[in-house]
Amino acid sequence: MEALNSLLYGFSVAFEFHNLILVFAGCLLGTLIGVLPGIGPVGAISILLPLTFQLPPAGAIIMLAGIYNGAMYGGSTTSILINVPGEAASVVTCLDGYQMARQGQAGAALGIAVFGSFIAATIGLIGLQLMAVPLSSLALKFGPPEYCAIILLGFTFIVYLAQRSAVKAAIMTLVGLILGTIGLDPITSQPRMTFGIINLYEGLHVAPLAIGLFGLAEVLNNLEKSAPEKLLKVKIKNLFPRKLHWLKARWAILRGTIIGFFMGILPGGGPVLSSFISYGVEKRVSKNPEMFGNGAIEGVAAPESANNAAASTSFIPLLTLGIPPNVVLAVLFGAFLIHGITPGPLLIKEHPEIFWGIIGSLYIGNIMLLVINLPLIPLWVQVLRIPDRILYPLIILFCIIGAFSINNNIFDIAVMFIFGIAGYLLRKFEYEPAPLILAFVLGPMFEVNLRRSLLMSQGSFTIFTARPIALSVLIICFIIIIFFIYQSRKKTLDKYYKQL
Amino acid sequence: MDKRNVFSSVFFILIAAFVLVTSTGLGIGQLNNPRPGLFPFTASICLIVFCVALLVDNFRHKNSLITLAGLWQDSNWRKNIIVIAALIIYTIFLAVIGYIPATFALMIVLFIIEGMKTWLAIANSALAVTVSYALFQYILKIPLPRSIWGL
Numbered sequence: 313m314e315a316l317n318s319l320l321y322g323f324s325v326a327f328e329f330h331n332l333i334l335v336f337a338g339c340l341l342g343t344l345i346g347v348l349p350g351i352g353p354v355g356a357i358s359i360l361l362p363l364t365f366q367l368p369p370a371g372a373i374i375m376l377a378g379i380y381n382g383a384m385y386g387g388s389t390t391s392i393l394i395n396v397p398g399e400a401a402s403v404v405t406c407l408d409g410y411q412m413a414r415q416g417q418a419g420a421a422l423g424i425a426v427f428g429s430f431i432a433a434t435i436g437l438i439g440l441q442l443m444a445v446p447l448s449s450l451a452l453k454f455g456p457p458e459y460c461a462i463i464l465l466g467f468t469f470i471v472y473l474a475q476r477s478a479v480k481a482a483i484m485t486l487v488g489l490i491l492g493t494i495g496l497d498p499i500t501s502q503p504r505m506t507f508g509i510i511n512l513y514e515g516l517h518v519a520p521l522a523i524g525l526f527g528l529a530e531v532l533n534n535l536e537k538s539a540p541e542k543l544l545k546v547k548i549k550n551l552f553p554r555k556l557h558w559l560k561a562r563w564a565i566l567r568g569t570i571i572g573f574f575m576g577i578l579p580g581g582g583p584v585l586s587s588f589i590s591y592g593v594e595k596r597v598s599k600n601p602e603m604f605g606n607g608a609i610e611g612v613a614a615p616e617s618a619n620n621a622a623a624s625t626s627f628i629p630l631l632t633l634g635i636p637p638n639v640v641l642a643v644l645f646g647a648f649l650i651h652g653i654t655p656g657p658l659l660i661k662e663h664p665e666i667f668w669g670i671i672g673s674l675y676i677g678n679i680m681l682l683v684i685n686l687p688l689i690p691l692w693v694q695v696l697r698i699p700d701r702i703l704y705p706l707i708i709l710f711c712i713i714g715a716f717s718i719n720n721n722i723f724d725i726a727v728m729f730i731f732g733i734a735g736y737l738l739r740k741f742e743y744e745p746a747p748l749i750l751a752f753v754l755g756p757m758f759e760v761n762l763r764r765s766l767l768m769s770q771g772s773f774t775i776f777t778a779r780p781i782a783l784s785v786l787i788i789c790f791i792i793i794i795f796f797i798y799q800s801r802k803k804t805l806d807k808y809y810k811q812l
Numbered sequence: 813m814d815k816r817n818v819f820s821s822v823f824f825i826l827i828a829a830f831v832l833v834t835s836t837g838l839g840i841g842q843l844n845n846p847r848p849g850l851f852p853f854t855a856s857i858c859l860i861v862f863c864v865a866l867l868v869d870n871f872r873h874k875n876s877l878i879t880l881a882g883l884w885q886d887s888n889w890r891k892n893i894i895v896i897a898a899l900i901i902y903t904i905f906l907a908v909i910g911y912i913p914a915t916f917a918l919m920i921v922l923f924i925i926e927g928m929k930t931w932l933a934i935a936n937s938a939l940a941v942t943v944s945y946a947l948f949q950y951i952l953k954i955p956l957p958r959s960i961w962g963l
Contacts, residue, residue: 362954479866483824486859490831490852497838497848504838504848505831535895535926536887701926702936705919708899709940712915717954722907729899736892740883741816759851771844 318664319441322672325665331374334367335673338375339680342382345399347390347692351707352399353383353640354749355527358519359710361647362717369651370666374673376647377627380640381433381674384583384623385681388425388616389692392418401583401619404591408604408611415607423553424561424609425616426685432569432617433678436624439573440631441671444660447632451657454633456764457775461785463758466579466635468789470747472796473578473585481747484738488751489758491516498760511723518646518753520715520728522639525745527711528728529735531704552686553609561613564594568614572621577628579750582638586622587615624674630655631667635754639746642753650718814878817870821863828859894925910959916941 325331345356357376364372387402392409405425412421454462467485474481494505495515506512553561568590575586594614595604604611629637634656636642648655653663660667685692715728735745769775776782831852841847898921906914919937924930948954 362948363952365954366952477866479862479869482862483859483866486855486862487824487827489855490827490859493852493855500848502838502848504852505834532892532895535891536884536889701923701928704926705922706940708895708922709915709919709944712902713944713948713954713956716957717948720955722903722957725906726903729896729903732899733896741820743820762851763846766843766846771842773843 315441315445318445318668319672321664322668322670323675324672325370325669326374326672326676331371331669331673332676334371334375335378335677336680338378339382339385339677339684342379342384343386343681343684343688343692344382344695345379346383346386346388346402347695348698348703351530352526353380354522354525354643355530355711356383357640357643357647358522359527359707359714361519361650362714364647364651365717369648369653369663370669372651373644373648373653373666373670376644377670377674378677380644381620381623381677382681382684384433384620385426385429385685386692387619388429388612389422389689390696392421392425392612393693394696401587401623402616403584404587404615405612407591408606408608411605411607412609412612417607417609420553420557420609421612422689423686424557424613426682427553428561428565428568428613428617429620430678430682431565432572432621433624433681434675435569436573436576436621437671437674437678439625440628440674443628444632444667444671447628448657448660451633454657454781455779456761456768457779457782458785459633460758460761460765461776461782461789462633462635463754463761465785465789466637466754467751467758468792469579470750472792474744474747476742476744478796478800480743484743484745484747485751488748489755491521491748492752492755493759498756499763511721515756516727516752517718517724518643518749519718520724521731521752522643522646522749523711523715524728524731524733525735525738525749526639527707527714528732529739529745531707531711532732532736533739534700535704557609560609564590564610564614565617567593567597568617569621572618572623573625575618576622576625577637579629579635579637582626582640583619583622584638586618590614590618627670627674631659631670632657634659635757636750639749642750645753813873814870815880816878816883817866819880821867821870825860825863828856828863831856832860891925895922898922906957908960910961911956912941912945913959914957915944 326335341360342353342356345351345353351359357379360379361376364375367375383399384401387397387399388405388409391397391402391405392413395406395410397403397406409421409425412418470485471478471481490505492515494512496502496513497504503513568586571590571593572583572586575589576582591604591611591614594610595601598604598608598610600608626637626641629635630641630645634645634654636645645655653659653666711728711732712725715724716722718724738745765775766772776786835849835852835856838849838852839847840849840853898918902914902918916937919940920933923933923936928936945956949956
């Protein structure tokens with residue numbers, strides 16, 4: 313009953329006229345960004361952060377959450393129509409979505425992607441609403457050792473779930489941790505790694521880093537490609553999936569939702585990984601796996617459902633524990649701090665209007681996205697026709713303004729450029745920049761809690777084993793590491809025997 | 813051998829070594845009294861360990877040779893060099909001449925690099941700078957960089 317009352321309160325906040333406008337603007341901008349290849353939700357939220365500076369905190373976060381969800385919806389359009397994912401979570405949608413479009417079923421593919429996304433995101437939101445209060449209450453009992461153990465679990469997952477090399481993900485995580493130490497020491501206020509540069513005393517801000525690594529770097533990567541992608545000329549009709557489509561896709565949507573639901577909560581998981589896993593699962597359980605890659609509707613429904621469910625549930629660790637589970641939420645975490653709000657277990661008590669307002673607005677945003685996406689698909693197709701020669705310079709312009717406006721400081725533009733070039737090179741060398749940003753955000757939290765734990769225990773690590781929650785989390789970390797080593801060894805041995 | 817891994821490992825080892833030395837100077841302290849250098853010190857040691865692991869793994873596996881030059885094969889890398897140079901010059905001049913002239917010049921370069929005709933690039937740059945300045949400076953009240961003469 314209390315959950316229902318709280319949700320009604322959330323709706324009362326979300327239904328305020330200015331918040332409705334902000335949800336709509338966020339969803340619209342998010343879909344636009346999701347549609348446009350070359351810039352994903354991380355870069356977009358960072359770049360568009362200045363737009364929210366004049367807004368009240370609740371409105372600002374509501375709008376940014378709308379951008380995130382909108383990008384998840386919009387990403388499938390480019391995947392299906394031009395075989396280029398608008399953002400990383402829609403990469404796998406290309407495989408079958410584009411094939412469906414080539415076979416004249418673009419409407420069905422787009423329709424099932426949108427409806428699947430809606431169903432999954434709504435189920436994810438119900439989970440968020442039900443889990444948020446008990447988790448927040450539990451988190452209030454957490455001390456530094458528990459937080460330290462949970463963040464360590466986050467780092468373990470980031471490395472374990474890396475899409476490419478785990479060693480490279482670990483390297484990126486450690487680079488992020490080191491970058492997070494720049495600035496004044498959180499306990500003694502002694503300058504660290506500042507080299508006398510006054511601008512570094514407050515440390516680096518997550519927004520210029522994210523804009524550089526995900527916005528500018530993406531543009532630089534696209535600039536050097538010689539031939540632009542060609543838009544498939546298809547007639548988009550029958551956006552409402554027919555009974556046959558529903559029958560084929562219903563279990564895929566359900567399985568995608570369940571996978572996305574849990575992957576969204578896991579640190580290092582999130583929409584991107586959940587879409588890949590759900591596609592793999594779908595192919596494995598299918599009676600016709602050979603259809604995958606040739607236009608199977610399940611290959612569109614499952615990943616799109618998974619990434620939207622994950623987008624909803626990824627708010628759970630951020631809002632209840634104050635721990636961002638993925639890179640987009642890490643940037644959103646930075647946005648919370650800019651607006652003077654600290655996400656975590658006290659958020660629900662201190663700022664119920666923000667907490668429940670976000671949940672209410674996510675529900676409304678979901679319905680808006682369904683309405684925006686289906687009838688406006690022809691418009692999004694036109695957006696795809698914006699030539700690169702106009703698009704990329706404008707993205708760079710927004711990157712500049714986005715970086716500058718965080719502190720009104722040209723130094724942040726320089727930081728953004730440096731990390732833009734670094735991000736471009738990292739991609740060339742096959743390093744993922746996401747673990748870097750996550751570690752950069754989680755690093756200072758981890759350090760403070762680790763040092764406090766050590767101070768509490770007079771330098772003894774037994775504090776982590778004496779407390780049941782911390783111990784349980786550390787055991788999970790240990791199991792993951794052992795499992796990972798076992799898997800790697802098995803893979804190496806299999807390879808060796810094959811060569812023999 | 814993948815030269816990308818060799819080059820990047822060595823680069824990160826150098827960074828880690830630098831952090832290691834700097835953090836030692838900050839004071840590492842003891843476990844019961846950790847000093848500001850302890851965390852970067854530990855992180856840099858871990859970084860060196862993982863980089864060495866990547867290097868060793870790279871030398872152990874006899875895969876096909878991937879050279880650094882190969883990364884930029886078949887790509888329009890000259891475009892990126894010009895963009896990066898333009899961005900560096902832009903950052904230097906932004907503080908001196910202010911947002912409007914510096915961004916106008918940058919946008920012209922970016923549009924021309926992308927293959928736009930000069931007159932169209934000038935017109936589009938003027939439009940982009942005017943709209944962005946009006947939007948951020950007046951509507952969103954976000955001050956944009958001014959020149960040293962206050963303009």
